[in-house]
Amino acid sequence: MTKRASIGAIILFCLALFASFPGMAQVPGLPSFGGSSAAPTPTEEKPATEPAPRDPKSDLDAVDRVLGLLKDDTQRAAFVQSLEQVRAGLVTQGPPAPTQNPAIPADGLIGALADNVSKAVGDFPEMALGENPSEKLANAQTELSERASTNFGGAKTLEFLSWALPGVAAVAGIMVFLFRNPWLKRRRHLKRSAQTRIQLLRRVSIKLLFDLVPWFGAAVVIAIWTSVFSPSWRETQLFLAFTTPFVVPALVRQLFAFALTLLARTRGWRLIDYAMLKLLPWITVLTAAGVVTGLMREFAVRLTIGRNVADLGALAMDFVVGGLAVAFTLYNRRTVRSLIVKGRRRKGDHGTGILTTVVTVFADFWHVFALLFVAANLGARLFGIGGDNFFEDALFAVVYILAGLAFLAATSEYFAKWRESLDRGRSTARRALMRRYIGVLHVFLQITTTTVVAIACIDLWGFGIGEWLGTASGSQVLRPIISILVVPLVVWIIWITVDTLIEHALAPVDNFGRQRKQSARIKTLLPLLRNFVFAALSVITVIALLANVGVNVAPLLAGAGIIGIAISFGSQQLVQDVITGFFFLFEDALAIGDVITTGTYSGVVEGISIRTVKIRAGNGALYSVPFGQVKALQNDSRDYGIYQLVVTVDYEADVDHAMKVMREIGDQLREDPKYKYDMLLPVDIWGVDAFSADGVVIKGAIRCRPLQQWGVGREFNRRLKQRFDAENIHFNRAKQVIQIAGDPRNAHEDHPLPVSNGAALPARV
Numbered sequence: 001m002t003k004r005a006s007i008g009a010i011i012l013f014c015l016a017l018f019a020s021f022p023g024m025a026q027v028p029g030l031p032s033f034g035g036s037s038a039a040p041t042p043t044e045e046k047p048a049t050e051p052a053p054r055d056p057k058s059d060l061d062a063v064d065r066v067l068g069l070l071k072d073d074t075q076r077a078a079f080v081q082s083l084e085q086v087r088a089g090l091v092t093q094g095p096p097a098p099t100q101n102p103a104i105p106a107d108g109l110i111g112a113l114a115d116n117v118s119k120a121v122g123d124f125p126e127m128a129l130g131e132n133p134s135e136k137l138a139n140a141q142t143e144l145s146e147r148a149s150t151n152f153g154g155a156k157t158l159e160f161l162s163w164a165l166p167g168v169a170a171v172a173g174i175m176v177f178l179f180r181n182p183w184l185k186r187r188r189h190l191k192r193s194a195q196t197r198i199q200l201l202r203r204v205s206i207k208l209l210f211d212l213v214p215w216f217g218a219a220v221v222i223a224i225w226t227s228v229f230s231p232s233w234r235e236t237q238l239f240l241a242f243t244t245p246f247v248v249p250a251l252v253r254q255l256f257a258f259a260l261t262l263l264a265r266t267r268g269w270r271l272i273d274y275a276m277l278k279l280l281p282w283i284t285v286l287t288a289a290g291v292v293t294g295l296m297r298e299f300a301v302r303l304t305i306g307r308n309v310a311d312l313g314a315l316a317m318d319f320v321v322g323g324l325a326v327a328f329t330l331y332n333r334r335t336v337r338s339l340i341v342k343g344r345r346r347k348g349d350h351g352t353g354i355l356t357t358v359v360t361v362f363a364d365f366w367h368v369f370a371l372l373f374v375a376a377n378l379g380a381r382l383f384g385i386g387g388d389n390f391f392e393d394a395l396f397a398v399v400y401i402l403a404g405l406a407f408l409a410a411t412s413e414y415f416a417k418w419r420e421s422l423d424r425g426r427s428t429a430r431r432a433l434m435r436r437y438i439g440v441l442h443v444f445l446q447i448t449t450t451t452v453v454a455i456a457c458i459d460l461w462g463f464g465i466g467e468w469l470g471t472a473s474g475s476q477v478l479r480p481i482i483s484i485l486v487v488p489l490v491v492w493i494i495w496i497t498v499d500t501l502i503e504h505a506l507a508p509v510d511n512f513g514r515q516r517k518q519s520a521r522i523k524t525l526l527p528l529l530r531n532f533v534f535a536a537l538s539v540i541t542v543i544a545l546l547a548n549v550g551v552n553v554a555p556l557l558a559g560a561g562i563i564g565i566a567i568s569f570g571s572q573q574l575v576q577d578v579i580t581g582f583f584f585l586f587e588d589a590l591a592i593g594d595v596i597t598t599g600t601y602s603g604v605v606e607g608i609s610i611r612t613v614k615i616r617a618g619n620g621a622l623y624s625v626p627f628g629q630v631k632a633l634q635n636d637s638r639d640y641g642i643y644q645l646v647v648t649v650d651y652e653a654d655v656d657h658a659m660k661v662m663r664e665i666g667d668q669l670r671e672d673p674k675y676k677y678d679m680l681l682p683v684d685i686w687g688v689d690a691f692s693a694d695g696v697v698i699k700g701a702i703r704c705r706p707l708q709q710w711g712v713g714r715e716f717n718r719r720l721k722q723r724f725d726a727e728n729i730h731f732n733r734a735k736q737v738i739q740i741a742g743d744p745r746n747a748h749e750d751h752p753l754p755v756s757n758g759a760a761l762p763a764r765v
Contacts, residue, residue: 136308143306160238163229168242170225171218175250178214190261204261211254218247237300244295249287256283263339271338278335282328289324293317315381322378329370337363357409358402369401372457380461397457404453408446415442429504436496444489483548491541498533502526523592525585528610573628577611581627594637595707598630637706640680643713645700647720648692650730655696658729659685662700665719675715678708683716695732 068075178184187210190203222243230236257276264272295301296314305313340363362369377393415438422431422438458465469478506526547553590596590613594605598615601623607614613630615623649658666683669675685700704712724731 136312140306140308140312143309147306160235163225164235164239164242167222167225167229167239171221171243171247174217174221175214175247178217184210184213200265201262204258207261208254208258211258212251215247215251215254218243218250222247234300234303237298238304241295241298241301245288245291248291249284252287253280253284256280260339267339275335275339278332282324282332286321286324286328289317289321293321318378318381322374325374326371329367329374333367336366340366355406358405361405361409362402369398373397376458376461376463380463383463393460397460400453400456400460404449408449411442411445411449427507429501432500432504433497436500437493440489440493440496447485480548480550484545487544487548488541491537495534495537499530502530528585528608573626574611577626577628580630581608581610581613584627584630584633589633590635591637594635596636597634598625598632601625639706641704641706641709643702643704643709643716645683645685645698645702645713645716646689647698647700648695648732649698649724650695650732653696653729655688655698657727658724659687659698661723661727661729662698662720665716665723666702668719669712669716675712678704678712680704 188207190207222240226236226239230239257280260272260275260279293314296310296317302310341360373393376397418438419435422435455465469475506523543553543557546556584590585608590605590608592605592608595603596605596615601615601617603615603617603621603623605613606616606622612624612626615625617623645662647658647662649655662685663683666685670679670682679702681703683700683702685698687698688696689699690697702709702712702716723729
């Protein structure tokens with residue numbers, strides 16, 4: 001059948017399939033197969049006779065009608081429109097809705113992951129082998145039993161082995177001979193004297209040519225032997241399957257040794273010798289295992305040992321190679337790192353320059369990348385995806401990783417210079433915000449770059465993450481992940497904005513480095529505001545993350561509301577303390593550092609919380625007073641303080657002169673540099689306030705800065721005592737008399753005798 005006839009048959013089959021749908025018989029221009037223009041009605045009875053043989057002319061007419069339909073633009077457009085209507089009806093019906101496990105949330109990240117994992121787990125047993133594992137094992141046993149019953153081909157197998165085994169021996173023999181040949185061994189010897197880079201490259205290249213002589217000899221023997229003895233290309237492939245596992249590893253070993261030798265000038269011969277001793281055996285074994293794994297996928301080998309046996313063997317060898325690769329990576333981690341970067345360095349020292357940084361970071365984490373590559377290769381193998389070339393995929397993945405590291409190193413250097421430019425100059429709130437925003441942008445860029453590189457590397461192994469994210473299942477997982485990442489990012493930006501502004505407002509110096517005079521109200525309220533914003537943002541973040549993960553937060557919010565109501569009923573005093581404290585702080589009634597008196601408590605305010613105020617008394621005791629118990633508050637630290645002067649002089653003293661002396665002392669204090677800044681006004685002498693039994697009472701006042709009145713008052717009293725003594729102004733000294741009845745020295749009762757305690761006895765006892 002020609003290609004054109006095949007296409008015509010396919011068109012006829014498609015038209016017949018579409019015509020079988022309801023309503024397609026009425027499509028304009030659609031040919032009727034069987035000679036009628038419409039399908040028979042249900043009431044029509046079909047004849048019971050045998051169907052007549054098909055007429056070639058009717059088939060030819062049907063093809064002509066199809067061609068006419070395709071050539072006519074109007075009929076073709078109507079036919080396409082009818083097909084789209086049928087498709088829309090099928091899409092509207094859709095597949096039956098899947099039943100959701102009640103234990104798994106219907107939405108959110110947990111539900112999306114559970115849905116996709118359940119689908120993957122359901123298909124996983126058949127991914128690695130392409131069939132059901134039990135059926136695969138049964139088929140493999142059948143293939144082995146069939147080949148065992150026929151002695152694996154019988155005479156044909158013996159005939160193949162009769163010339164293949166001597167050929168393998170010849171190849172192995174020529175390789176051993178050429179490796180041990182004295183003349184070649186002398187040519188392979190490399191002088192390690194001091195030499196330039198060009199001299200080393202020339203000598204190592206000459207050595208490599210003689211190192212590859214055994215491999216070239218083996219290739220010549222293989223070519224001659226197969227051309228003489230192999231009767232077919234299939235048997236040639238089988239012969240290569242016998243020789244490749246030890247020829248190719250020898251070639252890779254020599255090439256790897258050549259690469260190591262080129263590093264001798266910068267790494268030192270001692271390290272190169274140690275690396276060859278440690279790494280070359282591993283490289284040989286890994287290459288041999290990889291070659292055997294590749295041979296399991298060759299057609300000739302699969303045909304010989306059986307398709308199912310080859311599939312199981314390839315899967316087993318893949319795990320063997322993976323295990324060997326993991327052991328090689330862990331066992332030789334430090335050796336390979338020393339080959340990548342020269343010498344030892346201190347932790348955290350990545351050198352200078354972007355290239356040096358990239359190479360150093362890759363050297364520090366090469367084992368992590370290698371383990372990820374092995375895991376990706378085994379994962380792709382288990383899921384039945386990806387290619388068979390591990391080294392090619394790993395090479396491109398390394399290129400992607402190095403490119404990502406170079407980009408991150410360049411951006412890190414740029415951001416570091418940006419921060420340095422912001423650190424120069426005045427410290428403003430805008431610069432502080434820019435520094436913190438740059439940190440967030442840097443972290444966001446690092447996460448984005450790492451994600452892009454990771455997706456690109458994963459796609460190399462055939463997982464198709466990029467395409468999967470565009471599907472319905474991928475978007476179901478991607479949306480909550482984006483929300484989980486965006487919500488903390490937005491909350492973090494809000495928090496650093498508030499925190500930076502408050503921190504800048506609380507700074508002890510301004511933008512010009514001058515000491516800033518801050519009110520105690522700001523120093524008290526702003527930390528409380530920062531704590532409140534932090535708590536609110538934390539609660540919002542936790543709720544948003546739980547909602548996007550898939551946890552139903554409605555019961556949690558309802559339960560929290562009920563618990564809050566119960567707590568509010570049981571802690572009315574606590575609510576009263578909080579509300580009272582809020583208004584005290586809002587009205588700036590007290591602040592940290594103020595000297596207050598409330599009730600029986602007096603002292604310095606050391607701390608303020610949302611419920612209590614901590615007062616340090618003069619004796620060192622610390623009182624925690626709830627705001628609800630603060631009915632009245634005396635604050636001695638606001639605006640100014642007044643020290644009241646109460647001076648009692650003797651009745652015989654000159655009062656006017658005493659008040660003049662008091663004013664002079666006040667003027668002296670105003671001129672003293674130690675006290676003049678604490679006194680807001682001159683000393684105010686009010687005058688004679690009262691006549692008491694103790695003497696004449698003179699009162700006045702000294703207005704000072706808050707909390708400085710007591711120091712100024714004590715100094716005023718000290719100087720007043722000295723001046724009164726110098727001016728012979730006496731303070732009142734209490735006199736005590738005793739009146740004894742009948743004493744002739746006391747003729748009158750109005751003149752009692754003095755006593756020690758100042759009390760007067762009655763005239764008569």
